Amino acid sequence: AQKVTQAQTEISVVEKEDVTLDCVYETRDTTYYLFWYKQPPSGELVFLIRRNSFDEQNEISGRYSWNFQKSTSSFNFTITASQVVDSAVYFCALSPLNTGGFKTIFGAGTRLFVKA
């Protein structure tokens, strides 16, 4: 069975603080994709990153960074120097390769509040 767990339901930080959103997944597949999506208050889903199971390199994009550790089945997301515009719900998701995404399993989401 596949499962994505985002244990943090809500996180509240003050602007400029660093914050890490946790994601732990379960899968029997040996090849898979992991994703992070952002859902701002306007409601749309914004794709942030895709990582395949072959590539455990960490990735940095501006203030965002992702730490993928296959040994612990985790794919954590860190925002450095958070800003009010980072306030959103963030979803971690898992999908087997070559399924076009329709077997994507989403976590319950973590709501991030960044206060000015």
Place this chain on the structure above:
Amino acid sequence: NAGVTQTPKFQVLKTGQSMTLQCAQDMNHEYMSWYRQDPGMGLRLIHYSVGAGITDQGEVPNGYNVSRSTTEDFPLRLLSAAPSQTSVYFCASSYRSELYNEQFFGPGTRLTVL
């Protein structure tokens, strides 16, 4: 490209009414899906399609029907709306690709069933 479009954006129904949520994409994607989003539960897959004429059930299909007569369109039908179907509905599409599973999402339809 308009990407994935959904109509309507908001809808209020009475229990027992039927309606169709529209979804269209102009990216020539083979795969299309419908999800519902409920508080604290993330997105759950309702139905999906891997191409015109082919559909299958997802995790929570009861109370919903779909069809895929063209590559572009994937409507979701509620046959007899129930309050439990109050939710935000997202349509998504993606390529049939060995490289990417990234889904492109529509803006969502917020449905309230009274």
